[in-house]
Amino acid sequence: MDKDQRKPAGDDHWLVRPSTIRALWIGSSILLAVLVLLDLVVEHHPHFGIDGTFGFGAWFGFLSCVVLVLFAKGLGLILKRPDTYYDN
Amino acid sequence: MTTSLALPPALALIAAGLLIPFLNGAARTAVLLVAPVVAMWLVWQVPDGVQLTASWMGYQLEIVRGDKLARLFATVFTIMAFAGGLYSLNQSSSFELGSAYAYAGGAVGVAFAGDLITVFVFWEIMAVASTMVVWSGGRRATGSGLRYAAIHMFGGVLLMAGITGEIHNTGSIAFQVMDTSTPARWLILAGFLINAGAPPFSAWLPDAYPAASWSGMVFLSAFTTKTAVYVLLRGFPGTELLIYVGLYMVFYGIVYAILENDMRRILAYSIVNQVGFMVTGIGIGGQMALNGAAAHAFTHIIYKALLLMSAGSVLLMTGKNKCTDLGGLFRTMPFTMVMGVVGALAISSFPLTSGFISKSMISQGAADGHLAFVWFMRAAASAGVFLHAGIKFPWFVFFQKDSGLRPPEPPWNMRAGMLLMAAFCIGLGVWPGPLYDLLPYPVDYLPYTASHVVYQLQLLLFSGLAFFIMLGLLKRTETITLDFDWIYRKPNGWITRGMNDELERGWSRLMDRADSALASVQSGIYRIHGPDGIFGRSWPTGQMAFWATLMLGAYVLLSYYA
Numbered sequence: 001m002d003k004d005q006r007k008p009a010g011d012d013h014w015l016v017r018p019s020t021i022r023a024l025w026i027g028s029s030i031l032l033a034v035l036v037l038l039d040l041v042v043e044h045h046p047h048f049g050i051d052g053t054f055g056f057g058a059w060f061g062f063l064s065c066v067v068l069v070l071f072a073k074g075l076g077l078i079l080k081r082p083d084t085y086y087d088n
Numbered sequence: 089m090t091t092s093l094a095l096p097p098a099l100a101l102i103a104a105g106l107l108i109p110f111l112n113g114a115a116r117t118a119v120l121l122v123a124p125v126v127a128m129w130l131v132w133q134v135p136d137g138v139q140l141t142a143s144w145m146g147y148q149l150e151i152v153r154g155d156k157l158a159r160l161f162a163t164v165f166t167i168m169a170f171a172g173g174l175y176s177l178n179q180s181s182s183f184e185l186g187s188a189y190a191y192a193g194g195a196v197g198v199a200f201a202g203d204l205i206t207v208f209v210f211w212e213i214m215a216v217a218s219t220m221v222v223w224s225g226g227r228r229a230t231g232s233g234l235r236y237a238a239i240h241m242f243g244g245v246l247l248m249a250g251i252t253g254e255i256h257n258t259g260s261i262a263f264q265v266m267d268t269s270t271p272a273r274w275l276i277l278a279g280f281l282i283n284a285g286a287p288p289f290s291a292w293l294p295d296a297y298p299a300a301s302w303s304g305m306v307f308l309s310a311f312t313t314k315t316a317v318y319v320l321l322r323g324f325p326g327t328e329l330l331i332y333v334g335l336y337m338v339f340y341g342i343v344y345a346i347l348e349n350d351m352r353r354i355l356a357y358s359i360v361n362q363v364g365f366m367v368t369g370i371g372i373g374g375q376m377a378l379n380g381a382a383a384h385a386f387t388h389i390i391y392k393a394l395l396l397m398s399a400g401s402v403l404l405m406t407g408k409n410k411c412t413d414l415g416g417l418f419r420t421m422p423f424t425m426v427m428g429v430v431g432a433l434a435i436s437s438f439p440l441t442s443g444f445i446s447k448s449m450i451s452q453g454a455a456d457g458h459l460a461f462v463w464f465m466r467a468a469a470s471a472g473v474f475l476h477a478g479i480k481f482p483w484f485v486f487f488q489k490d491s492g493l494r495p496p497e498p499p500w501n502m503r504a505g506m507l508l509m510a511a512f513c514i515g516l517g518v519w520p521g522p523l524y525d526l527l528p529y530p531v532d533y534l535p536y537t538a539s540h541v542v543y544q545l546q547l548l549l550f551s552g553l554a555f556f557i558m559l560g561l562l563k564r565t566e567t568i569t570l571d572f573d574w575i576y577r578k579p580n581g582w583i584t585r586g587m588n589d590e591l592e593r594g595w596s597r598l599m600d601r602a603d604s605a606l607a608s609v610q611s612g613i614y615r616i617h618g619p620d621g622i623f624g625r626s627w628p629t630g631q632m633a634f635w636a637t638l639m640l641g642a643y644v645l646l647s648y649y650a
Contacts, residue, residue, distance in 0.1 A: 013419055016490075032553060035546050044539045047455040047463065057546025064468035065475045065554035068339075069561055072346040079570040080347065083410075086568075086577055 032058070096140055096152045097130035097162055098197035098210065101169060105190030105217065109182045116185075117177055123189065124170035127196065131162040138202055144640065147261050150202025157382060157528040161199040161318045164386045165192055167512070168310040168393060175397050175505025176303035184224030188307040191217035195311040199318055203261040204251045204276075207319065209641050211247065211283075215240040218312055221304045222296050229299035234598065235576070236296035239282065239289055241602045247279025248606070266323050277324055284316035284367060285360040286333050290340055291573035294348075294356040298409070302400035305352055309359055309396050310389045317366045317385045321528075326373025331462055334371055337364025338469040345476035346562065347569045350409050351399050351485050355392070358435065358477040362388045365469070368462065369450035375529035377453025382527055384450060387442035387516060391434035394509035395481065398428030401502055402485055405495035411564040415488035423497050425486040427506040434513040436478030436548055437470060442516035444544065445523070445535045452533060471551040478548070479555045484564060606637075 014020055036055040046052030051060075104123030111119060134154035142149045169192040176185055194217055197210030219240070222233040253272025255261055266273045285293045297308045324330065341361025348354045362384070369381030401424045402417060403409050418425045430441070437443035447470070454463040497503065516523050524531040555562065 015418070028549075028553075032549055035542065035549060038542045039546075042538045042542045044543065047458075048460045051464075051467075055546065057543040058550040060464075060467060061471035061547035062550040062554050064471040065551045066558070068342055068468070068472045068475065069346060069554070069558050072343045073561055075343060076347045076567075076569060080565070080567045081570060083349065083566050083568045085570075 095130055096197075096200070097127050097134065097166070098193045098200065100127040100130055101166070101193030101196060102190050102213070103193075105186045105188070105193055108186035108189060111182065116182060120173035120177060120185065120189075121170070124166050124173060124192075127169065127193075128163065128166035131159055131166055131196070134159065134162075134200065144205070147203070147205065149206050149261070150263075151206050152200045153202030154200065155528075156526065157318070157321065158199045160382055160386060160526045160528070161314070162196045163526065164314075164389050165195045165199065165311065168192065168307075168389050171390075171393060171505050171508050172303070172307045172310070174508065175306060175400075175502050177501040178499050179301065179303045181224050181301070184221055184301060184304055187217045187220035187224065188304065191221060191307060191311055195315045198315045202263060204254065204263050205261050205640070207263055208244075208248060208251055209637075211315075212244055212637065213641060214312060214315065215244055218308060221308055222300050224304055225300040229296075232296045232299035235573070236292055238576075238598055238602070239292040241605075243279050243282035243289075245602075245605045246275050246282065250275030250277075250279055263319075263322065265325060268324070268327060268329070277320075277327070280316050280319050280323065281333065283312050284320065284363055285313055285337065286367070287336050287340065288572040290337065290360050291571040293360055294344070294353045294571075295573060295577075297356045297359075298350055298352040302404040305356075306393050306396045306400055309355070309392045313359060313363045314385045314389055317363060317370070317381065320367065320370050321378060321382060325370055325378055328371055330367050330371030331459075332371070334364045334366070334368030335462070335465050335469075337361065337367060338466070339472070340364070342469060342472040342476045344569055344571070345480070347567070349411050349564045349566060349568075351402070351411055351414065351481060352396065352409055354411075354477065354481055355395050355399060358395075358473070359392060361469070361473060361476070362392065362435065365447060365450060365466070368466065369453060372450070372453045372457055372459065372462065374453055374457060376456055376533065377450050379527045379529050379531060379533075380446060380449030380451075380453055383446035383523060384443075386523060386526075387434065387446040387513075390509050390512045390516075391431045391442060394427060394431035394506060394513060395435065395477070397502065397506045397509065398424050398431060399481070399485070401498040401506070402495075404502075405498055406493050408493070410566065411484035411488070412566055414485050414491055414493070416486070416490035417493060417495065418486040419490075420494045421486070421497055423503055424506070425482065427503075427510050428482050428486065430510040430513050432478045432482050434517070436474040437544065438517075438548060439536070439541045439544060440514065440517045442513045442523075444517055445520035448535055448540065448544070449531075449533055467547065471547050471554075474548045474551040475555055479552055480562070483555075 036058050039054050044052050050056070100123055104119050108116060108119055134152060136154050138150045138153045140152035142151055169189060172188065173185070179185055191214055194210045194214035197213065198207055201207040201210060215237070219233055219237045222229050222236050250272045253270065253275065257270055257272055266276065268274055268277060282289050293313070297305050300308055320330065337360050341357045341359070341364060345354045345357035345361065348357060366381040366384050366388070369377040369384065402414065402421070405421070406414065408414055434441035434443045437447045451463060451466050454466060520535060
């Protein structure tokens, strides 16, 4: 799992070193690729058709999150208030 | 009055709850740890069928009725009380802990209630006790606690009105599967749904729970919403409306949690999200989905408690709850971080965690019912769970930036509470058999197939990829997001003008309103039962409502001894 993609200044805990973060991105990318490629060997039993497409979990999960975040941001434009809004 | 029980399980916790405020030191610790164990033992002594009855105003109350569903929920409620008690041993407020135990006892009481009047009595015990838990959060919690009490009183009034109507229509107080054919049953359904956090009243949950103390919210997360899930499972399985109510809750929870900055409010929204999955399952109906909803309630109580124990530890050790103030805590709180991550993986339904073996049963139920829309919505929402709770909570609290905070780990008992719940999260994920055996229907489901594991890992890890790619969009700001509660919270608003500023006036007005609402319901019952008895006509109706409720509660409790 990716732990950090920004580097906090002046901290050299091994987990937040740029080299560690780069390694995490590379490792994660390989893991993601392998997961999608597993669809070549694993037999799925789709219920509805489209859920049997190649890498369905991957693309559907990714797109769902993009849509959810963009929707939330849009809603936030209308409904967000400073967190002191109800204090007075 | 008949009984074949040594002691009703609810009583062990309620009695402990009444005792705890008067105890200190080792005695308090002993009661906190022993009472839930005794309660759980008693839960498992309850055989199938009605075990304890009492007559009240001509009705035969079924105070304890055992079956698999009742024991399943009562079991997890007592597990929760034990783990919560262990975690809270260092909580200085004995009043909060006593309230929390009485609250847990109320939940166990609802689980075993065989009739609607007994349901209502324990329902109200929970409402009162949980309000006390919220208020134990300190001055900050006063307003939230008031709003919490008001919403739950309103829910209680709807429930009582519905029960009164049901008795009038059918002449029976039995708590059994109901259709939605009469207005009275709609009122009962509405009363149940308010406690589940359903729209448009979802806001009470993220308003009140995070106002409680670091330990109070751990208890609050478990009982009210899951008791609501239980009564919906018992009363309204297969009610189609619940599918859509549940889907709304699922996405409401995700979207609001994405925008939220307070770590415990993120987790509060996530409760609504998770309960939404269960409510959807109840709406789908059928043995697979209903089993799934029941199993998910069980696993959810445990991993949500674990997440809130982790967040509570951070709050206690740093005094901070905003993501904008936190970050980088993995350096000095690695144990708390790992526990939070285990909870986060479980809520996200990662393979080998408890969420994986429970939530997927509901989706299987949707697939079996050929409900394509529901299935795809739930799949999208499962991805969203990892986004809003699974990664967001641990990331912003323990990693993100270096906040400069270097808090130590929490005391041993808090670590032990977390470890116990984490063990359940992984244990149930690896060996789902024991949980499946407890479910109300026979389980014909294999969670671990290559197809399911690969699909789930793709869904979750690519959600993780989406999180880190969109990290810029997810940056936390010091904001809240308006909800339907704006209507009654709006500064200088027109419904409860000055409730926040002038609590005294707000409180008395609220009580008046609740009194008169309760009184009107009570007078309905009164007409049905005739004018005789101890509640003579010369009493003011408001007072009468109060005493009738109080006496009914006392009667149910006392009848345990008989």
